[in-house]
Amino acid sequence: MTQLPRAAYIPFQPEHGYNRAVELAIAFLDRVDARGTIVVVPQKSTLTFCPPLNAYATGRSVLTPRNSTQSGIGYGHPALVYAPGQRELALATKFVRNAPIAVVEDAGFSSSRWADEIGAVNVIEQRIHAVDRSAEHQQLLERIEFAGNNGWGDAYGLRDLRRLLGELQERSLLDKDEVLAYLIVHGKTHHYDALVRVGKEIDQVQAS
Structure with a gap:
């Protein structure tokens, strides 16, 4: 039997809505025998809008950006991630580490690039996401990651970030x-605020 990836991506489909997407995410987690699964949502009140999610979350730990710093959940748990924005996607990926994860996409925020980067199985389209980039392109991304050991908050890290983003732009490879x-997928120490900082730097480079 072909081994499934550890990550699943359920794109948003207006014709099916969120309930069916959650059911597919649960089925994936069951199929990979995920145990001790947590639920990641933008806020706990979100659970009440999706009955299958609310039922699944009963008796499980629920993680949100607001409670994550006080959470005693620990790292390495499988997760069902519901309607994430960038903040929730980064939080979930950080907590899950190498455990299984299933992301139910929000209508207002695409998780497809995350799926590409992590190599998720697209449950709707029945395909495996992947990236196709040159060795040079990959190296530039790795160097950006390396420059961010302190969240790109120090002078040297910020200098290197700007230089590397400029190199991507010169090669027509800069995609925010x-x-x-x-x-989000490969970062070791980055928090949401650091991602916002990088996003603003990319906007400045692309606008120049």
């Missing part, structure tokens, strides 16, 4: 969504 997805 791709860079942020790469950092």
Whole structure:
């Protein structure tokens, strides 16, 4: 039997809505025998808008950006991530580490680049997401990641970030969504505020 990826992506489909998407996410987590699964949502009140999610979350730990700093959940748990924005997607990826994860996409925020970067199975389209980039392109992204050891908040890190973004721009390779997805999936120490900082730097480079 072909081994499934550890990540699943359920794109938003208006004709099916969120309930069906959550059911598909649960089925994936069951199929990979995920245990101790947590639920990641923008806020706890979100649960009440999706009955299948609310039922699944009963008796499980629920993680939100607001309670994450006080959470005793710990790292390495499988997760069902519901309607995430960039903040929730970064939070979930950080907490899950190498455990299984299923992301139910929000109508207002695409998680497709995250799916590409992590190599998720697209449950709707029955395909595996992947990236296709040159070795040079990959190296530039890795160097951006390396420059961010302190969240690109120190002078040297910020200098290197700007230089590397400029190199991507010169090669017509600068894609904001791709860079942020790469950092969410492969970043070691980055928090949401650091991602916002990088996003603003990319906007400045692209506007120049």
